[in-house]
Amino acid sequence: MRKRLFGMISVCLLAMTTLAGCADKSGEEKQTGDIPAFVEEDLNQGNDTIFNIGEGYYYYSKTQHGFRYADSATGNDLYLCNKPECRHDGNEFCVATNEKYNIERVCMYGGRIFATAIEETDTQFKYHLLSIAPDGSVLNEEVTFLTLEKTGGIPAKHVDKNRLYIHRNVVMVPFFLVGDDGTKTIQLYGTAVINLDTKEVTFLDEEPYSAENTEISEITAYGDYFYYCRAGKKKTILYRYNIKDGTEEEHKLMVGFKGNYAVLDENTIVYTKSNNKVLCVYHRETGENEEKVNLRRWQVIWYQGEVANGFDQGYEAIDLKTDGEHLYVMEKEWRIWYEDEEYNPIGSSEEAYVHVFDREFNEVAAVDMAEAMAFATEVRDETQDFYLKYNRKMYFEKDKVFCVLPNENNTAESYVYVCKREDFLSGNPQFELAYKREK
Numbered sequence: 001m002r003k004r005l006f007g008m009i010s011v012c013l014l015a016m017t018t019l020a021g022c023a024d025k026s027g028e029e030k031q032t033g034d035i036p037a038f039v040e041e042d043l044n045q046g047n048d049t050i051f052n053i054g055e056g057y058y059y060y061s062k063t064q065h066g067f068r069y070a071d072s073a074t075g076n077d078l079y080l081c082n083k084p085e086c087r088h089d090g091n092e093f094c095v096a097t098n099e100k101y102n103i104e105r106v107c108m109y110g111g112r113i114f115a116t117a118i119e120e121t122d123t124q125f126k127y128h129l130l131s132i133a134p135d136g137s138v139l140n141e142e143v144t145f146l147t148l149e150k151t152g153g154i155p156a157k158h159v160d161k162n163r164l165y166i167h168r169n170v171v172m173v174p175f176f177l178v179g180d181d182g183t184k185t186i187q188l189y190g191t192a193v194i195n196l197d198t199k200e201v202t203f204l205d206e207e208p209y210s211a212e213n214t215e216i217s218e219i220t221a222y223g224d225y226f227y228y229c230r231a232g233k234k235k236t237i238l239y240r241y242n243i244k245d246g247t248e249e250e251h252k253l254m255v256g257f258k259g260n261y262a263v264l265d266e267n268t269i270v271y272t273k274s275n276n277k278v279l280c281v282y283h284r285e286t287g288e289n290e291e292k293v294n295l296r297r298w299q300v301i302w303y304q305g306e307v308a309n310g311f312d313q314g315y316e317a318i319d320l321k322t323d324g325e326h327l328y329v330m331e332k333e334w335r336i337w338y339e340d341e342e343y344n345p346i347g348s349s350e351e352a353y354v355h356v357f358d359r360e361f362n363e364v365a366a367v368d369m370a371e372a373m374a375f376a377t378e379v380r381d382e383t384q385d386f387y388l389k390y391n392r393k394m395y396f397e398k399d400k401v402f403c404v405l406p407n408e409n410n411t412a413e414s415y416v417y418v419c420k421r422e423d424f425l426s427g428n429p430q431f432e433l434a435y436k437r438e439k
Contacts, residue, residue: 043167043221051108052416057435058113058134060106065090066097067106067113067132072435080113080136095132095139105164105173114142116164116173123150129171129194145173145192145201146208167221169196170243172228174216177209189213193246202246222263229259238269253282254289262320262327264359270327276317279329279361292361295329315353323396323421326364329355330394354394356425365427373403376417376431396421403431 051058056071058080066088067080079088079096090099101117108114113132118125127146132139165172171194176187190209193202205213214230216239221227225240236259238251256273257280263269269282270292279293295315316332331353352370357363393404401424405415415436419429 043165051113052435058108060103060115065099066094067136068096069136070435080132082136095136098139101128101130107164107166109166110169114164114166114171124148125150127175127192129173142196143194143199143201145194146175146190148177163219165219165221165226166196167226168224168243170194170226171196172219172226172241174219175209176215186211189215191216193241204241204248218259218261220263223266225266227261227263227269229261238271251282251284252287252289254280254291260317260320262322264322264324264327270320270322272317272320276332277315279317279327279357293357293363295331295355321394321396325359326425327357327359327361328394329357330369331355365425367424367427367429369403372429372431373405373417376433401429402434 055073056069058067058069060066061068064079068077069080070077079086079094081088081094081096083093083095086094088094088097090097092098092100100119101115102120104116104118106113106115112134115130115132117128117130119128120126125148126144127148128144129142130139131142171192173192173194174189175192176189178185178187188209188211190207190213191204192208193204194200203209204216207213214232216228216230218229219226224244225242227238227240230237230239235255236257238253238257238259238261240249240251241247242249251269253269253271254273256275256278257271258273258276260276261269261271267284269284271280271282272278272295273280277295278291279295280289280291282289295317317329318332319330321328321330331351351368354367354369355363356365356367395402395404399421400418401421403417403419405417416434417431418434419431423429
């Protein structure tokens with residue numbers, strides 16, 4: 001039945017993430033065509049929208065259908081293509097806008113830009129991993145990791161969910177296909193694993209794609225391993241994949257784990273349970289789990305005159321991050337109501353704390369990101385609060401902390417702010433605009 005089902009796949013589409021950004025110089029005519037060797041060992045856990053290189057940044061523009069480079073010094077925003085006299089109109093020679101490919105996910109790794117893309121022919125869908133020279137001179141098909149025959153007419157779908165993950169020259173590509181078993185529309189999951197050195201393609205599951213395969217999510221990496229979650233029938237399970245021998249190992253975490261975790265080192269995984277209100281640690285070598293911190297703070301719910309009303313309650317951690325030395329716990333926001341002298345509601349605000357713990361789980365800082373970013377953006381209205389609440393992202397780069405915000409229309413994460421890590425750890429970050437994408 002399974003093979004019959006696969007043969008009936010209709011118009012299919014790679015999914016699971018957003019069109020993202022990239023970065024390097026374009027507009028200057030270069031004829032070398034050279035592409036840097038792979039030099040980046042580890043997965044870049046940072047910004048998945050705009051790729052900064054100091055002098056400027058790369059990104060992929062949905063509206064302009066192409067890879068672009070924005071120069072911070074000059075303000076020039078150009079297509080990432082140095083072909084002489086190219087019209088950048090989708091022609092087959094244009095590196096930036098080639099309409100042969102429907103670009104899906106984008107990242108920067110080892111000095112070049114990578115993207116997953118779908119090529120549609122009269123009879124097939126071909127799923128490629130592309131690489132692009134940072135000077136806009138060359139676009140290569142690194143490998144075709146999946147080919148499907150056209151057999152029907154189900155429309156293509158996009159699901160914005162995950163990034164393109166590359167770690168130690170191994171690429172992990174989660175995807176799903178939209179199919180039809182003759183009676184209903186179905187989704188078939190798969191995860192391709194691509195070795196950039198050998199171009200070998202394998203899959204995490206026995207079948208490349210199947211309705212019985214489990215979708216993987218929350219992907220990260222450390223050492224020689226990819227980490228990710230699979231949803232079981234009654235619980236979420238954390239796995240790690242050995243990129244050297246292709247084996248998969250299950251981690252037995254405590255009941256209540258929903259997929260929120262951070263890898264501190266190969267032997268130590270921090271995660272949350274109990275509605276993301278308890279920090280726990282899993283020690284891989286011993287298999288031991290222990291509760292470390294109950295996430296609690298005084299929650300002010302409303303003001304009556306000068307009297308604050310609230311209660312001490314465990315807050316919900318919506319995300320965990322680590323810079324290798326500290327654990328950053330991102331708290332779900334609480335709304336605070338303010339009332340006038342007659343106790344009539346007159347306004348509200350959001351508190352969006354990030355709590356910072358050291359390796360011994362001592363809290364060393366607590367930063368209200370809604371306040372810090374409102375100050376940085378000079379916007380304090382409810383619309384900006386809404387953006388901060390639902391779109392906040394953080395990542396780390398050496399001695400800096402970055403925060404990503406959407407544009408005014410809430411259509412893309414386009415504004416990136418930066419502060420010194422030492423200032424953040426002191427509890428008083430001074431965020432400034434680092435760069436932005438306006439198109």
